[in-house]
Every structure is written in C-alpha cells, then in structure tokens.
Amino acid sequence: MNPTLKVLVSDNLAPEGKAILEKAPGIEADVRAKVPADELKTIIKNYHGLIVRSATKVTPEVIAVADNLRVIGRAGSGVDNIDLPSASKKGVVVMNTPGGNTLSAAEHTLSLILALARHIPQATASIKAGQWEKNRFMGTEIGDRTLGIIGLGNIGAVVAQHAESLGMKVIGYDPYLPSEVAAKKNVELLSLDDLFARSDFITMHTPLTSSTKNLLNASAFAKMKKGVRIINCARGGIIDEVALHEAIVSGQVAGAALDVFEKEPPGKNPLLELEQVICTPHLGASTTQAQVKVSVAIAEQLVEYLLQGTARHAVNLPSVSAEILALLNPYLLLAEKMGKFQAQITPGSIQEVHLSYSGGVVDMDTSMIAMSLLKGLLDPILEEKVNYVNAPILARERGIKIVESKSRASEDYATLLTVKVQTESAQNTVAGTLFGKNEPRIVRINEFVTEAVPAGNILFFHNQDKRGVIGNVGSTLASHGINIGQMHLSRDQIGGTAISLVHVDGPVSQEVLIALQGLPHILSAVQIEL
Numbered sequence: 001m002n003p004t005l006k007v008l009v010s011d012n013l014a015p016e017g018k019a020i021l022e023k024a025p026g027i028e029a030d031v032r033a034k035v036p037a038d039e040l041k042t043i044i045k046n047y048h049g050l051i052v053r054s055a056t057k058v059t060p061e062v063i064a065v066a067d068n069l070r071v072i073g074r075a076g077s078g079v080d081n082i083d084l085p086s087a088s089k090k091g092v093v094v095m096n097t098p099g100g101n102t103l104s105a106a107e108h109t110l111s112l113i114l115a116l117a118r119h120i121p122q123a124t125a126s127i128k129a130g131q132w133e134k135n136r137f138m139g140t141e142i143g144d145r146t147l148g149i150i151g152l153g154n155i156g157a158v159v160a161q162h163a164e165s166l167g168m169k170v171i172g173y174d175p176y177l178p179s180e181v182a183a184k185k186n187v188e189l190l191s192l193d194d195l196f197a198r199s200d201f202i203t204m205h206t207p208l209t210s211s212t213k214n215l216l217n218a219s220a221f222a223k224m225k226k227g228v229r230i231i232n233c234a235r236g237g238i239i240d241e242v243a244l245h246e247a248i249v250s251g252q253v254a255g256a257a258l259d260v261f262e263k264e265p266p267g268k269n270p271l272l273e274l275e276q277v278i279c280t281p282h283l284g285a286s287t288t289q290a291q292v293k294v295s296v297a298i299a300e301q302l303v304e305y306l307l308q309g310t311a312r313h314a315v316n317l318p319s320v321s322a323e324i325l326a327l328l329n330p331y332l333l334l335a336e337k338m339g340k341f342q343a344q345i346t347p348g349s350i351q352e353v354h355l356s357y358s359g360g361v362v363d364m365d366t367s368m369i370a371m372s373l374l375k376g377l378l379d380p381i382l383e384e385k386v387n388y389v390n391a392p393i394l395a396r397e398r399g400i401k402i403v404e405s406k407s408r409a410s411e412d413y414a415t416l417l418t419v420k421v422q423t424e425s426a427q428n429t430v431a432g433t434l435f436g437k438n439e440p441r442i443v444r445i446n447e448f449v450t451e452a453v454p455a456g457n458i459l460f461f462h463n464q465d466k467r468g469v470i471g472n473v474g475s476t477l478a479s480h481g482i483n484i485g486q487m488h489l490s491r492d493q494i495g496g497t498a499i500s501l502v503h504v505d506g507p508v509s510q511e512v513l514i515a516l517q518g519l520p521h522i523l524s525a526v527q528i529e530l
Contacts, residue, residue, distance in 0.1 A: 004028045005306045006046060010035040011053035013075060017295030024303040041065055049302050051075060052082070060086040071305050073298040076285060077101060079315055088316045095301050095313050098390065099154060100294035101285035106158035108284045109203055109233045110166070112257035116201075116229050117142050121278045143167030148199030150215070151234065152177050152187060153383040156205035160187050171195055176381040178349045178399045178424070196223040201231065207383050208235035210507055210529050211344075216240060221247040227254040233284045234383060236260040245270050248277065259284050313390065330438035331361060331417070332372040337440055337454035337530055338419050338432045339376025344528045345445075345460055348423030352401040353377065359415035362406040370404060373419060380529075413443070445499060448490040452501045456485070458528040459508065461500040464521040465491045472519045473502065480512050497523070 007021055009031040021029035030047070037057060044050065044066045051073045052058060058072060063086040072082055074096040087094050115121060118139035126133050147163045149156045152174040160170045164186060172187040173195045182189040190198070202224070206212045216230065217240040230253060232239055241262055247253040248271075255276040261269065264282060271277050285294075301312050335355075355373055357366055374391035386394060395402060413433040420429040431444035432454070442452045452458075463469050470489070477484060483505045491498035508516075508527060516525045 005048045006030060007049035007051065007302060007306070008032065008035075008044070008047040009051045010040060010056045011051070011075070012055075013051060013053075013299070014292045014295035016292050017051075017075070017299040020296060020299035020303065024307065026307060027303060037062075044069060049073065049306055051298055051302060054078070054081055056081065058082040058087070063087055063090050063092065066090070066092065071095065071302055071311075073302045075291075075294040075298040084316050093305060093311050093314050094316045095298065095305070095311065096315055097294040097297040097301070098313055100297055101287075101290040102154045102158055104287040104290035105155045105233055105284040106162060107287075108259060108280070109155075109159050109205075109231055110162050112231050112233065112259065112278065112280070113142060113147070113163070113201055113203070113229075115278055116231065116255050116257040122275060142201070144169065145200040146171060146198055148173070148190075148195040148202040149187065150174075150192070150195070150202065150204050151206035151383050152182060152185065153205060155234075155383060156203075157185050157187075159203060159205065160185055168201075171198060174349075175347065176349050176398070178351065181397070181399045192220075193223055196220060197225065199228060200225065201229045203231040204234045204238050205383050206234055206238060207380075208237045209380050210527055211380075212238050214238070214240040214243075214510070216244065218243040218246065221252055224252065226252055228252075229254050230256040231258075232256075233259040236262040236264060241269065241271055245274065248274055328364060328368055330434050330440065331364070331369050333438075334432050334434060334440035334454075335369045335373040335417060335419075336376035338417065338430055338442065339373040339378075340380055340530055341376075341442065341454055341528060342419055342421045342428060342430055343377050343380045345526055346421045346423055346426050346428045348425040350377070350398070350400050350421060350423050352403065352420075352422040353395075354403045354405070354418075354420040354422075356405045356407065356418045357416075358407050358409065358418070359413060361415040361417065362408055366404070366406070369417070370402070373417075374402070377421070416443075418444075442501075445490075447492055448499045450488045450490045450499070450501065452488040453486070453503070454530050456530060457504050457507050458530065459500075459502040459504060459513075459516065460526045460528055461502070461516075462523045462525075463498055463500065464523065465494065465496050465498040466521040469498075469519070469521050470500065473500070473516060473522075476512070476515055476519065477502075477504065477508075480508070480515075482506075482508060482512065 005026055006028045012033045018031055021027055041062050044062055045068060048068050049071050053075050060083045063083060069092050071093045077096055077098050079094060079096050082094055084094060119137040123137045144167060146169045149160055149172045152172045164170050170187050171190050172182060173190060173192045179189045215238050221243060244256060258279045260282055304310050355370055371391050374395050375386050378391055378394055379386040416431055416433050418431040429446050430442060432440060432442045435441050440454055442454050485503040485505060488501040513525060513527055
C-alpha cells in the first residue's frame with residue numbers, strides 16, 4: 001500500500017481547489033491559511049507538497065529543513081516569494097499557474113483606460129464630498145483614439161483585442177515579435193519612438209528586466225504626444241516615477257493609471273498627490289474568477305505531480321527522474337545560460353534558432369536541453385513566466401523556427417552545444433561546453449574564441465583591437481565605483497576587431513553604459529544579466 005502524501009496549503013485557496021485535493025486518492029490536505037514563518041519552518045518537514053500564494057515566504061531556511069518536500073505550487077504566476085535556487089538545489093519542483101490571470105489583468109487594464117479617460121475616481125470622490133462638478137471632469141472618448149501597447153505577450157494581446165472592440169486604433173511595440181505574428185493579432189508593429197509619437201494612450205505589458213527598467217523616462221515622455229495618458233498594470237519600475245511626475249506637472253502627460261509601483265506599498269509617493277493620477281493596489285489578478293482558476297490549476301498540477309510524476313508549468317525543473325536529472329542538470333544550466341546570453345546580444349525579433357549537439361551529449365535526451373535553451377532565450381523578453389513546459393509553445397506562437405542537429409564528432413571538446421540565433425536584423429552564434437563535470441563555459445562567440453563564465457552581470461564589448469581600450473573601460477568603471485570581477489578577451493587578428501566580456505559586481509546604470517559606448521574604438525557595449 002502506497003504511503004499517504006501530505007500537502008500543506010499555507011495561504012488562502014478557493015474552495016474549488018481545496019475540493020480537488022480532498023478528493024485525490026492518497027493525498028491528505030492540511031489547509032492552514034496564514035501559517036507564521038517560524039511555525040512553517042517547524043512543520044514543513046512533515047509535508048510532501050506545499051501550496052502558497054504571495055503571503056507565504058518560502059525562504060532558503062524553510063527549504064533547508066523541508067526534507068520530504070517534493071513540490072511547491074504557487075497559485076498565481078509570480079514566484080518571487082519562493083527561493084528558486086534553494087528549491088532547485090534541494091530537488092524540489094516549483095510550479096506556478098501562468099495564464100490564469102490573463103483575462104483579469106487585461107480587463108483591469110481596460111478598466112483603468114476608461115476610468116482615466118472619464119475621471120471616474122475623481123468624480124466619485126467629488127460627489128461624495130457633496131459637490132456637483134460636471135464641467136470640472138470633462139472627459140475624452142476612447143473610440144478612434146490610438147492605443148500603444150508595449151509588449152504583446154498573452155496579456156498585451158488580449159488588451160489589443162478588447163481595445164479594438166471598443167473602437168480604438170491599436171499599435172504595438174515588441175522587438176521580439178515578428179511583424180507577421182503581430183498582423184494576425186490586428187496590431188500594427190512600430191518602433192518605440194513611432195509608438196510614442198502616435199499614441200493617445202500607452203499601456204505597459206512587459207517584464208521588468210535591465211532593458212525595460214525605466215523604459216518610460218524623461219526622454220521617452222518628451223517624444224510622446226502632448227496630453228498622452230499612461231497605464232501600467234505590468235510591473236513597477238518600468239516607468240521612471242520621478243520623470244512621470246514631472247511630465248504630468250508640466251502637462252506633457254495628461255494623466256496616469258497605475259496598478260503597480262516600484263515600491264509596494266508606495267508610501268509617500270509624490271505621484272499620489274496628483275489629481276491626474278488614479279491607482280489601485282496591484283489588483284490585476286484580483287477577480288473571483290481568476291482566483292478560482294489559479295486555485296483549481298495549482299491543485300490539479302500538484303496532485304498530478306505527486307501521483308504521476310508529471311510536472312506541468314514547472315519553473316525550475318523538467319519532469320524527469322532524479323537519476324536522469326542529475327546527469328542532465330549541468331547541460332540544462334549551460335543551455336539556459338546560452339539562451340539568455342543570446343537573447344541579450346541579438347537584437348530584433350527571433351526568426352530561427354539552430355541548436356547543434358556534438359560529442360557525448362548526443363547520447364542523452366536532448367529534448368530537455370532544447371527546452372532549457374528556449375526557456376533562457378524567451379525569459380528575458382516575455383512578460384509571462386517561461387518554463388520548460390510552455391517554452392516550445394511560446395516559441396511556436398511567436399513564429400520561431402527551431403532546428404536541431406547532432407554529431408558525435410567534436411574536435412576540441414568532449415561535448416559542445418552550439419546555438420545560432422537569426423533575427424530580422426542580426427545573426428549570432430554562441431558555443432558552450434562543460435569544464436570538468438558541471439562548470440559551464442561559453443567558448444565561442446561568432447568567430448571569437450573565449451572561455452567565459454556565463455554567470456552574473458557581464459558587460460559585452462565589441463571593439464577595434466587598439467591600444468588603451470581595456471584601460472579606458474577600466475578607468476570609466478572605476479570612476480563610477482564599479483568593480484571588475486574578471487575579464488575575458490579575444491580578437492580575430494592583431495589590429496582587427498575584438499570582444500571583451502567584463503564581469504562586474506552588479507548591474508550598471510544607463511548613464512555608465514552610455515559612457516562606455518562613447519569610448520574610443522568601442523563598436524558596441526551591451527549589458528547582460530545571467
């Protein structure tokens with residue numbers, strides 16, 4: 001007789017999700033919402049599965065004592081409250097429920113657009129204060145107005161669909177989406193500057209990355225139509241809040257609707273003092289239907305994994321046995337790092353990805369490696385969470401062609417992964433291998449041979465092979481208080497062109513990056529986060 005598998009639900013879960021756990025054979029569910037942190041560390045050793053929402057913090061300390069834990073399920077898309085490195089090292093699968101709140105987030109965006117256009121929150125407050133100020137709250141129609149959508153993932157696409165049904169003209173910016181895919185969504189794909197110039201309303205639907213941090217800044221607001229309105233239901237930090245405040249005060253921006261802030265709760269944020277700003281406390285996913293969807297989904301996923309071993313929407317591990325996973329893990333890490341590296345050095349929407357395997361790796365189940373590569377390639381550029389299960393689907397939806405090839409011969413290395421990425425405007429080839437048993441290295445970038453460690457914060461330079469280049473880079477970084485951890489150099493020939501991969505202790509600001517790009521003989525400088 002199989003032993004009973006115990007699942008702890010430590011945050012609120014809809015009754016429909018609880019019912020699935022209670023009816024599952026061999027599963028014993030313990031629903032104890034709002035378990036204190038100290039108590040969680042004490043009792044977690046008794047459980048094989050854990051279901052959380054955002055309140056429970058699954059820290060390294062919790063995972064360290066979770067000796068029987070096999071899977072953590074997050075009823076929602078974000079997993080910021082779960083320490084993924086600790087869970088992966090412990091062999092604990094972490095799952096989420098991507099897509100469960102897509103409709104809710106999209107509808108909230110449309111609600112804010114309408115509320116912003118018609119001053120609904122301000123008018124409500126006025127009439128409750130005993131006023132009747134019809135002239136003060138003159139609004140604007142949204143029909144025939146242009147909505148610019150930055151980021152056309154799942155949520156952005158639904159916003160586009162609904163906005164079009166309301167009579168809005170929809171344009172979009174997504175550097176990773178082919179124009180023909182955007183056309184199928186009835187969205188005209190433009191450059192970011194063109195979107196700024198044409199939009200009456202601009203809504204954000206991108207992840208928060210180094211490239212989208214403060215994407216809407218003072219320079220961006222200056223390029224927009226006077227009287228533009230800004231909506232953000234994606235992530236705090238995508239908008240420079242100081243610059244937005246200044247743009248509203250000056251009249252360049254007519255108003256803003258914010259569901260997210262760089263700091264949450266926002267505290268004494270100057271934006272909250274402006275009548276032109278309406279806001280909600282991160283309510284994008286807060287509908288009854290969305291909560292039921294994610295509760296049912298995570299309960300089903302957890303039961304399926306514990307009873308059948310199938311991992312759906314796993315954000316850290318593919319669904320393979322522990323024995324095979326131990327062999328695959330170094331290759332999965334290498335492939336994911338190479339994908340992230342390629343995504344950040346290759347501009348434009350991805351059209352084709354060629355992945356070739358050489359040497360001993362061809363005897364393994366390389367499908368998992370391909371999934372890991374796609375996860376790394378798509379994760380930096382998509383708003384939705386990318387995992388081993390949905391990465392191939394997301395790639396297919398975006399029109400990305402995947403080509404794989406194998407060869408037992410590998411002249412210089414026992415095993416080698418080579419990834420060529422083709423976009424509308426560029427092509428890059430990166431090769432990687434393992435040093436020892438599990439130390440990933442990038443050993444070739446196009447024609448340049450190197451031995452770079454794909455980890456941390458890296459500044460990637462393409463430069464002319466001239467004296468003083470490295471000295472200038474070092475001096476510039478030092479003048480801004482930035483320490484260099486290690487450096488890898490390569491050149492095609494004496495006096496030709498060269499590349500440099502400079503590891504720094506943390507991300508550099510846009511100001512520093514611009515200074516580096518302006519140094520003599522520097523052809524390009526890109527910041528990479530791995």
